[in-house]
Every structure is written in structure tokens, then in C-alpha cells.
Amino acid sequence: MRHPELLVPASCLEVLKTAVIFGADAVYIGGEVYGLRAKAKNFTMSQMAEGIAFAHEHGVKVYVTANILAHNRDLEGIESYFRELKELRPDALIIADPGVFMLAKRICPEIERHISTQANNTNYETCRFWWEQGAKRIVSARELSLPELKELRAKIPAQMEIETFVHGAMCISYSGRCLLSNYFTGRDANQGACTHPCRWKYAVVEETRPGEYLPVEENERGTYIFNSKDLCMIEHIPDLLDAGIDSFKIEGRMKTALYVATVARTYRKAMDDCLKDRALYEQNLPWYREQISNCTYRQFTTGFFYGKPDHESQIYDSNTYIKEYTYLGIVGNVQENPFQDDLTLGQTDPPSEACDFPSADACRWVQVEQRNKFSVGETIEVMKPDGRNIETPVLGIRDEAGGEMESAPHPQQRLWVALAGEAEEYDVLRRKEKWE
Numbered sequence: 220m221r222h223p224e225l226l227v228p229a230s231c232l233e234v235l236k237t238a239v240i241f242g243a244d245a246v247y248i249g250g251e252v253y254g255l256r257a258k259a260k261n262f263t264m265s266q267m268a269e270g271i272a273f274a275h276e277h278g279v280k281v282y283v284t285a286n287i288l289a290h291n292r293d294l295e296g297i298e299s300y301f302r303e304l305k306e307l308r309p310d311a312l313i314i315a316d317p318g319v320f321m322l323a324k325r326i327c328p329e330i331e332r333h334i335s336t337q338a339n340n341t342n343y344e345t346c347r348f349w350w351e352q353g354a355k356r357i358v359s360a361r362e363l364s365l366p367e368l369k370e371l372r373a374k375i376p377a378q379m380e381i382e383t384f385v386h387g388a389m390c391i392s393y394s395g396r397c398l399l400s401n402y403f404t405g406r407d408a409n410q411g412a413c414t415h416p417c418r419w420k421y422a423v424v425e426e427t428r429p430g431e432y433l434p435v436e437e438n439e440r441g442t443y444i445f446n447s448k449d450l451c452m453i454e455h456i457p458d459l460l461d462a463g464i465d466s467f468k469i470e471g472r473m474k475t476a477l478y479v480a481t482v483a484r485t486y487r488k489a490m491d492d493c494l495k496d497r498a499l500y501e502q503n504l505p506w507y508r509e510q511i512s513n514c515t516y517r518q519f520t521t522g523f524f525y526g527k528p529d530h531e532s533q534i535y536d537s538n539t540y541i542k543e544y545t546y547l548g549i550v551g552n553v554q555e556n557p558f559q560d561d562l563t564l565g566q567t568d569p570p571s572e573a574c575d576f577p578s579a580d581a582c583r584w585v586q587v588e589q590r591n592k593f594s595v596g597e598t599i600e601v602m603k604p605d606g607r608n609i610e611t612p613v614l615g616i617r618d619e620a621g622g623e624m625e626s627a628p629h630p631q632q633r634l635w636v637a638l639a640g641e642a643e644e645y646d647v648l649r650r651k652e653k654w655e
Contacts, residue, residue: 223465225490226282226382227483228472230261233549233588235270235281237476240645241604242487245280246270247313249472250304253285253297268307280310284472285323286335289316301326311355314338324353331355333382341367343374356380358468361389361450365462365524372463380465386482386511387470389447389522451519453485453507456493456500458524475590477546480602480647481514488606510606513544547599547648548587557584557635558621582614582637589634593650594626601640602647611640 224244229235238246248270249261262270271281283304289297297319304312305327312330314320315337323332333356334340334349340357349357359368361384371381399416406412422432450470452459459467467490469482489507493500518541520528593599595616601609615637616624627634636648 221460221463221465222494223460223467223490224280225483225486226466226468227479228469228474229270229479230472230474232262232266232270234474234476234479236273236645237480237549237647238483239274239277239279241480241483241647243279243483245282245310245466246274247282247284247468247472249284250300253287253289253293253300253319264303264307267309271307271309282311282313282333283309284313284335285319286313286315286337287319288337289319294318294322298322298326304330313358320352320354328353333380334358336360336384343371346371346375346379350376350379354379356382356465358382358384362523364526365458368462368464381463382466382468383459383462383464384450384470384522385452385459385467386450386486389450389520448518448520450522451511452521452524453489453511454504455521455524456489457497460493475546476549477544477602477647477649478514480604481510481544484602484604484606485510512541542652544600544649544651545591547593547650548590550601550642550644550646550648551586551588553586553642553644554584554635556582558617582639583642584615584617584635584637585642587634587636587648589627589632590630591650592626592628595624597650599638599648599650601638601642602649603643604645609640609642611638611642613637614639 225242226245226247227238227243229238229246229248235246235248248267250267251261251263267283274281285297285300287293301312301323308330310331311333312323312327313333313335314323315335320332320334323330332354334354336358338345338349338357339360340346340349341360341363346357356379359371359381363371363383368381368383375381400412400414401407403416404414406414424430424432467486469479469486471478471482485507488503489500492503522528593613595613597613598610599613601611603609613636616627617635617637618624619633619635621635624634627636642648
């Protein structure tokens, strides 16, 4: 049996580091150009260099997406881009377009080339073709079932790797090749600028009755008919292992660090448990289900793995995500009590000793770049890579200069936060939302 990698997305440097710490074997990222997530934060070349160095220090690989369907006007820029990437030495390039593939093969042959799901990798002869061109791996089309994946594995070279999406958003279009966005808005999904029209609300209008919206579903006045449930295979890890897949891929290069930490940590444990002892995996299924529901999601489906999905794989009445936790930030520097030391916190003189700080014995101060509002007195959770979730009250909040704050309302403000619970660098802070 192959020992598959866990491949996790990252939209920015913060999320990359979270993915690495929370269990990824490999991370895939995009630069500022030529990837299919133009609206993601993405990486500058200097950020990419830092991210690759951080990942490699932790034994984690980095793959860079260059998977647009290129036009003539793109080729000269792609050539320059690959010359820059050659110096950074990522572990692989993810490519969909044959012309882009040939540029990479010529300019940076030492970097592995993986064939994107956008290339419609649906049969073993296609895989053999790409192998003969020098590809190391194919990302299987999402339309493939488990029996089809098993047949791929049996009929392609043993050294050729299969990467398969196992979790995340699904696209209504064949292998993600959608023209709706370009038609409606002029923004081309195949050039990385999708506006996600599959999530919009639709109705039927009869030609002679303009303005009268007819029901698409019985007793409904409109529908999100193109809106798919999210893929989730956390309950089917044994079947994925038996299929001979080399890389379990998580979708989500637009997602937050909280989402990435939650999914990476859950799949990491599920995969490790299953490889160690399938009885242990079965025993821990309730924990996996609970944890995976802690990140934002629509509803879950198994996609095409067990055959063609039926109508229940769509969500007709809503396009919104279920959100059980709010992301607050990632723990940076940790101090027992920085305000009783000589730490200047961004100013010449330390904060006044007259400030009423919590006792050094009662808390630990952590630096956080805040993502959503929270307040003194709230109970939040410290999410740890080892699977623990530790509840802790917020005992105090200070700005970088040491000024006392009752709440943290401004996104991306750098703060010192006093917590009663254990917290370490790269832990994720989150707050459970109350639902009536």
C-alpha cells in the first residue's frame, strides 16, 4: 500500500505556515500571476521564497500553480515567471496547458511537473501521454469514481503519481472548465478570475411573460440550481487508500488559516490512524466528523467517488456556508508577562507600571494579528496541532504600545492578548458561535 501525502492549500504566507504546522506533507500555492485563483491573496516572489524555505525546514514540499489555459499574450510572461521560479526551487509546478508545460520543461526541467485537474485527466492513456512528456504526477479529474481510479493505478507506470481532491468546494462544470463567469461578467474562470456564478440564485422566465419568475423546484420561487455541496471523504479514507492514490488534495486557496488548520489536522489524524490500524480509524470516526464540521462548509457530498451524483448533491435553497467558529488569529510571540520586562513593544519606554495587568502567574501573553473582533472576558479556544482544543478566557488585551483595550475591533491590528490557557507559537485562536 502506498503512503499518500496530505496536500493542503495556502493563500498567503500565514496560511502556509499554518498548513505546515498542522500536518501537511505538501502545500500548494499561487504566485501573483498565471494561477486559477486570481482573487486569492497569493504570494509575491519574496513571500514565496520565505514560504518555500519555511516548508523545507519542516520537511514539507511546496507546489506552485501555473494552471491557466494560456493565450498567446501570456507566453512571454510565463517564460520570465518560470525563470524566476527556477531560482526559488519549489518542488513542483502544477500545469494544465501543454504549451505552458513545454516552457517549464525547457526552462526549469529540474522542477517536477504535475498535470492539473483542468487538463481533464480522465483515462490511463492520457496519463501515459503526460508521463512520456516528462510529467511526474497527474491530478485526476473530479469526475472519476473509485473503480476508475483503481484502473488508472493499475494501467499507468508505477512511478507515476495520482493526486486526487478529497475535500472542498466542487465546480458545476466539467473538470472546472467554466464559461459562465466570462459570459456574465467578462472575467474568465480559465484565466483565474472566476466570479462563481454557480453560487447565484436562478429562476426560469417564460418568453411571453417577462418579469414573471417561474419555479424551478416545486413550491420554490427560484433556486441555486448550480450550487454543489462540498466534497468530504473523511469517512472514507480506507477506500481512498485502497484505490492507490498518492496525494490526498484539499481544495481551498481562498480559505482562512482556521479552515486550513481544521481540515489539515483532521485529515492528518484520520490518515495516520487508518494507516496504523483501521479499527482505530473506525473508533475515531465521531471525532473526525465533529472536527471537520468546525470549519466553514455548505453541506457534504462524496462527489463522483461512488458513481454519478444524484440531485441530492446540489443545494437548491441557499448559497451560504455553515459557520460554527470564527477565526481570531494565529499565536506569534509568547511571553509570561512582557509588561514587567524591558520589552518596549514598539515604543521607546515600556508601558506604565501603574497599568492593572493580570498577574503573571495567572496568564500567558501572546502576540496576535487580529482577524475578527473579540473582547476581554470572552471565552475563546486555542486550537493546537496535536488535536487539542483548549478553552480559555481572554484576561486582557493590549495594543503594541501597551495601551489597555476592552476589545479588538480592527482587523489585522497587532495585539498582546492575555490568556489563562496554554498557548504556543502557531496555535490558532477561534471563538465558537452560538446558534439558537
